[in-house]
Amino acid sequence: MTLGDDRGSVTAEFAVAFPAVLVIVALLLGGIQIATLQVRAQDAAADAARGLARGDAQEVIETRLARQVSGAALSTWLDGDLRCVRVEVAPIGAAAVLGLRAAASACALRDVG
Template sequence: MRSRSPADDDGSVAAEFAVALPAVALVLALCVGAVGVGSQQLRLQDAAADAARGLGRGESTSAVQGRVSRAAPGSVLADWSSGELVCARLTVPARGPAAVAGLRLAAESCALDGGR
């Protein structure tokens, strides 16, 4: 039986690296995409809270929609009243790699209805 020498393993590290590199790149891309979606969701939630407060102060829906469009471009505003509260719901398609999957983000917030 022939004994193995260190020279028998030449190239195995390069082959393992070539196999692992695409998987590492994919995981890294997914992580970056998730951070982007999280950031977009946070901005959308802030815009929904601002919209609810504006509607609660008695601002017109068109004025609130204009402000929301600057904060969260492409978002759609829906508003309704529930007792002493006025609520706003924003929806928007996700940007970046999540857009390929058809992901839609939504955020809603309510404020006291003091202006209606």
């Protein structure tokens, strides 16, 4: 065996390993994006529930939500004296490939005074 027999093996190994590394990095970045989006959705849901419980108009809440988390969908319901909301948002970019959605719910006591 001579030294010439191993020529190109590093290039071949790199060509095989590099796409796998790229996939792992993309999944890690997507996971971080989903986690960040989940926190933003939870904050927006809590804010929307408080606003609706105070008696703010639905349009005001939706405008505020659009500023906090673009592309989010809002659903509301009453549960006794509680005003509850659910915020759902799909990620964009690398996290969209994962097919996950961020969703958060929050409730606040209605102002009955």
